[in-house]
Amino acid sequence: MYRADSHLHSLHSFDSTAPMEAQCEAACAAGMEEICFTEHFSVNPLVPTYGYLDRARYDADYATCRGAFAGRLRVYKGIELCEPHRYAERYRELFARGPVDAVVGSVHNVDNGKLRALVRDEGPDRACERYFSELRDMALRAEIDVAAHFDLVKRYIGAPFTEREVEHNLRVIGEILQILVERGIALELNGSTLGSLGQLMPCEEIVWLYAQKGGRLLTFGSDAHSPEKLGQGFAEAAALAKSCGFPGFYTYRARRPVFHPFEDE
Template identity: 45%
Template sequence: MDYHHHTNNSIDSKAVMQEVCEQAITKGIKEICFTEHYSVNPDAPTYGHMDFAIYQQDIKDSQASYGDRLTIKMGIELCEPHLMMDVYEKELSSIPFDFIMGSVHNIGNQKLRLHLRANQDTFYDDYFAEMYKLVSDANIDVLAHIDLMKRYAVQEGHEVYVFEQYKDQIAAVLEKAIQRGIGIEINTSGLRSSLGEALPTPQIVSLYHDLGGKILTLGSDSHKAETVGAGIKEAAQIAKQCGFTHIYQFDKREPKAVSLS
C-alpha cells in the first residue's frame, strides 16, 4: 500500500492519476491513497490550485478503470490544518475523504526553507513546536513526515538534528497524537534524496511504538508515476524493526489494521 501520493491536482506535481494507477498495478501495489496538497491560507504556496470537482472526478474515473486491480482511496494533505480551522471545516466537510494528513510546510506564513534561513539557531525547535500545535488542534488522521525540517536543514548546509536533543519535544508530539487518536506515517521520500533516510527517522518510529502508538501508514510521497510505491518495502522493514506488526489503511477516515507479515 502507498498512502501518500500526489498528482497534477497538487501544485507541485504533473503526474496523471490514471498513469500512477497503471504504474502501481505494474509494481504489484494493492492499494493507493492519493493525498493532494491543499491549503485555505491565501499566503500558502499551495493555495488556489485544488479543484475538488476535478479531483473527485479523477478518483471516480480511476476507480472505474482500475478498481478491479487496485483499491483507490481519496485523501488529502493539509498545510497547517491547526490554523484557520473554521475555513478548513467549511471547505472540507462535504467531501467524503478516506484519509486526511496534516503537515507543517510553513511557519508563520514562511516556507520552511525561508524560516530556516531567518532562524538559524531555532529552526528545529520552531518546527517541532509548530508540529505540537498542529497535533493538539487539527482534525486529521495522520501526521505527515514528522521531522521534515531535516530535509531543508541538509539542503542548506546544516546537520540532521540529534534525536536525543529533541527527544522531549518529539515525545510530546507523539503523546498528543496517541491521546487524540492520530497516527504517524513513514514517508520514504527522504530515501530517494541526498538525505538518504526516511521521515521520520526510525528512532521516532520506535519511540512512537514504545509510547503505545498503533496507527502507522506507509507512503512514498511520490509526485511522479514512476516512483509510486518507492521505498515502501524498506518502510515496512523499518516498521517491523521498530516493533510494529501492523500498518493501517483508511476507509472514510476509519482506520483498519493490516498485518505486516
C-alpha cells in the same frame, strides 16, 4: 504482505504534473494493491497551494480512475492540508460535507514562511525548534487522521537526523508523539527522503519512541509527485516498523483506519 501507498500526488496538486491514471498505472507496476491520493489543499491565501485544487475535477478524475482500475487496484481519495491547525474550524466544515478517505496534516510553513527560508535565515537548530513547535500545535488542534513527514525540516537542512537532533528536540518530540497517541492520529512513515538523505521521515529513533508510547497507527507513503517515485520506501518502512515491534500498518477508508498485518505473506 499487503502493499499500499497512502501519500501521493497528481496534477491536482500545484507541484505535480502526473495524471492520476499514470500514478495508478505506476502503482500497479510497483505491486501496490491500494493507493490513496493526497492532493495539496489550503485555505490560507499566503501559501503556494492556495486556490489550486479544483475539487470537482479531482472528484471526477478520481471516479474515472476507480472505475478504470477496479479489480486491479483499490483507489482512495484523500487530502493533504498545510498547517490545518490554523484553520481547524474551516477544514472541519469542508471535509465533513465532502467526503474524503484520509485527511493528512502537514507543516510546510512556519508563520507563513517556507521551511527552506526558515533554515537559511535562522540556522538548523533554531529551525528545528520552530518547526517542532508548529508541529505540536498541529497535533494538538487539527482535525486530521494522519501526521505526515514528522521531521520534514531535515529535508531543508539537507542532512539526516542523527541522535544529536533527536536528543536536542527530545522533549517536544515526545510531547507530540504522546498527543498523536492520545488523539488517535496516525504517524506516517514517508519514503521521499530515502534517496536524498538515506533516511525515512521520521528517523528510526522517533518511530521507536512512538512505539514506546503505545502508538499503533502507522501509515506508509511515498509522497510521489511523479510515477517513477510511486511506492518508494515501502519496503524500508515495513522493515523499520517490524524492527520496532509493530504488527502491521494501516490505510484509511472513509476516515477510518484499516489494519493490514505483516504476517499474511
